[in-house]
Each structure stands twice: as structure tokens, then as C-alpha cells.
Amino acid sequence: MALDPGTIRDDFPIMCRQVHGRRLVYLDSAATSHKPRPVIDAVTDYYERFNSNVHRGSYQLAVEATEALEEARRKVANFIGASRDSEIIFAKNATEAINLVARTWGRANLGPGDPVVITELEHHANIVPWHMLTAELGIELRWIPIRSDGHLDLTDLDRLLDGARLLSVAAVSNVLGTINPIRQLADAAHEAGALMMVDASQYTPHLPTDVAEMGADFVAFTGHKMCGPTGIGVLWAKSELLEEMPPFLGGGEMILNVTKEGFSTAAVPWKFEAGTPPIAEAVGLGAAVDYLSGLGMEQVREHEVALTGYALRTLNQRYGDDITIHGPTEPAERGGVLSFEYKGIHPHDVAQVLDRSGVCVRAGHHCAKTLMRVLGCSATSRASMYVYNDESDVDALADALADADVFFIE
Amino acid sequence: MPDLEDLYREIILDHYRNPRNRGELDTPPATRAEGFNPLCGDEVIIYVQVADGVIEDIKFGGQGCSISQASSSMMSAAVKGRSVEELQQLNHAFRSMMSIEPDPDDPASTNGNSADVKLGDLEALKGVVKFPVRIKCATLSWHTLTQAIEEAQATS
């Protein structure tokens, strides 16, 4: 059954609010999604009914809190098709999850001249950690280029992967919406003897995720873009890798024993979760994946394909050559992220004018400056859609865009 | 919500559409500085030629929104031919108008008495204060000019 954004909107309390006296038209879910009532309730409920520290107390509250945290881990594992719950490492966000891999697996396995391959469309979260290892260890960073149609240019893939140790790629671009051929890339990486990491930050919220089907070794994503709270992200990795990897941060929770001479580490996954974890946030993420599963991820994807198609048609028909929408033209090849340029008006100014009508879009480089350079611009306006958006939001965007002419077109 | 008309005043849009002093200068004799707004990707490049404590010529380049581009243009027009000392007063007055506290480490921001400084056309940027996220767009060119001047003084 198709999603009904009208009913879904009722699940999201923030949708009741007005902005500058207008209905909220939220088109910035690629930055962060809103939170449905069950997620907000789960977080509140945690604090109201069983708040206590985990893995430490033997009293009833602590037992319940620990159970809630581990239950959330189970839910997330099921949601992405992980074969074991212990393959789910809770981190602060996707950025921390990627850094965890660079700092632990990377430091233990990479040395001078070892190639790590990424792409020109990565978010800074999947660029800077590797730049840091270049500075620290002298690894070689290689880049898969993108074509003008927004897809990766895989012509030279074999050469780029020659001798590579890791290929790390965003499953969906947060600027162009491009859905990358993850399985094909993972197979090529493995063929070349490299591991495969997927930055699924823009994928897991929008498409059914199956880490085994992706063929990945590491998958990172972030809770706040998939109806969950801020402050919680996930690293999934194969058990064999997690067992071998050194710990990340040191402190409580991640140890088995500590003496004056040293320490031994706790079992996976706790080995990577030093300190008191984001318990309420994890519980909230558990509720978020329940919510999304209730909608059905196939349905979520169908809804977004239809809405993206509508948005591409509406904006192109109405504005023709006055609008340039970057990225793939086929809705089936992309997520619901539309980066556009309108009449040469600077995105900051476009976003400012849209705000007056309650339309929230992002303007800027979207943490993808290398991609901006390839696109030949310093910024774009970006409208991104989710389960609570419908055609009326696209129409509101299209209508409000014309207001920019008043100021900027003579 | 504050009116967009307060932000996009006609004089600002005029500087945006018809920027003054856009271009480059030879370095040397000019010095060059680049400024970035990491939030939105705005980039400003300032070329400034200083001789005997006077800003003889100034040009700017880069990419950015109407506010950052207009602010660069208006600033260049305001400071060209002025002494570095006058520039510091102007800079201070501009920063106060943008509601930015003086920076104790930056003599330019605490020197001088801004009350007597005439901002002229720059006054038009006052409306930006009502749109706090845009303040950085307006001040980027001033930061960058300060850097370019420091460079010029260091090399002379």
C-alpha cells in the first residue's frame, strides 16, 4: 500500500508549527529528519521510567536500562540485515563511525603508500579522516571521478583499485542524490584485495538496507537522518574484522580488566563503546527503526521515487532553462535530494527568500567541497524529501522560487 | 519575521549587480588575502596596494551571495584612497553596526572612536543584523581586508 504523507504528518508533532505565519514546508531531511511521536515518547519514557547507567548496576532499573540498550541494538541489527547483534557498534553519528574505522582498522593496517580509494562525491566525513591518515601515516588517497550526469566514472576503476586496501563510498550522494552501484564496487574491491566501506547515511533512511547484499565490510550511518534522535550513529562491521581491530577510545565499558600495568578489552561490541553510551538516543533509534519498518522501507522508497519524479517534472516544466537540477535525471537512479541552481541567483539568497514562505531548503556546499569544485560552483540550493513530504510541498517550493525574481532579476 | 526588504536594500542589490572594483592587482606590489565562510562556501579574495600608509588601490574577487559580494564592493569603494588608520576606524564602526563585540586581541577593533566615523553607503547593510546567519556574509570581506593589510605591513 502506498504511503499517505497526510496521515504520516500527523505522527510528527513539529509539522503542526508555523514558520513566519506559514505552514512548515520542510525540505531539508538530508540534513536531518524530523522525529515521529513514538521516537519522542521512547526517549521520554526512558528518562521517566528506567533511567540508570547500563552494564553496571544489579538493581532493577539498571537491568531494564541495559536491556533497553541491547534491545535497540537488536532492532538495528534486524533493520539492516546484520547476522549478529554484536556487529552493531553505537557511535555518536556517522562521522564518528567512519573515524572509528580510520583510527582503529586504518592505523593498525595501513602504512606509507597504502592506497585508500574514495570518490569525488563524498561528504567531508568520508574525506577528512583519510586526509588525516595521509598526514599521519602517509597513505595514498585516490579518487573515483564523477561524470557530468552525476554518476561515478568507473572507466579506470581497476587501475584505481590496483593495490588498494580500502574502498570507501557513499551509497547515496547527499548533494546529487546519485545511488551508487555499491554491490558492483564491493565486488571489484574484494577482487582487488581491498575492503569495502559504505557510508550509508543517505541510504539507510530511504531504502531497504541489507548489509550482506551490499557486500560491504563496514557500513556507517547516522540516527538523526532516519527519524531517530541526534547523538546516535551506527557502525556495522563483520565480526571477524571487529575482533581483530584495536579499540577506539579508552575508558570504562570497553575494558575487561585494568591494572597498573595495562588493560584488556571487553568483548565486541562494547570494546568500541568507551564510557557511558548514549542510552536514551539508542532507545530512540530503536523506536525509529520500528517506525520505519511499520511504514515499510519498500513503501518509503516507492513514495520517494514518485515524489522525486514529480519534483523533477514540476520544476523543469515550470522553470525550463532557468533552473539546473544536478544529478541523475531518472528518479529510479536517485534519492530524493535535489540540488539546483536557479537563474544564477546565489543559493544563500534563494534559501533566504524561500524561508519567507516557510520553505526550508539548505544552501551551501553541503559538506562536499570537492564535489562542488567538480560541479564548478561554490554552493547549491538543496531540497530533500522524506516520508512526510508530498506534492503540495513541491508546489510550495516551485511557487516560492518565483519570489526571488523580485529582488534579483531586473 | 523581519522584512526581506530590510536585507535586500536597493543600494545593496545595485552593488551586487554592478560590483565596483572587481578584479585583480599584480602581486607584488599589491598583497592578496583569501577569506572563506566555512558554513556556506563563500569565498572572498582581496588585493590591496598600500603605499605610505594609504590604500592606493583595492580589488576583490571570489564567489558568494548578494550580501557578501555587495559588502566587498561597498567596502572597496569606501576604503579606496583612505589611510590605514581611517580604515581601522571604519572597520571598527562597521563591526559595531553589525553588533560584533570588539576583539581585545585585535587593535583595529578597539582603536579609534567609531562614533564620529561616517559609514555612508555602508549603513545600508544595517538590516543584515536582523538576519543573524547573514552577518558573517557581510563581515567576511572586512576580515579578509584586515589580513591583506597585515600582510602588506609585514612585507613593507
Ligand SMILES: Cc1ncc(COP(=O)(O)O)c(C=O)c1O
Ligand atoms: C553522505 C553523508 N555522510 C556522512 C554524513 C555525516 O553525518 P553526521 O553529521 O550525522 O555524522 C552526512 C550528513 O550530513 C551525509 O550526508
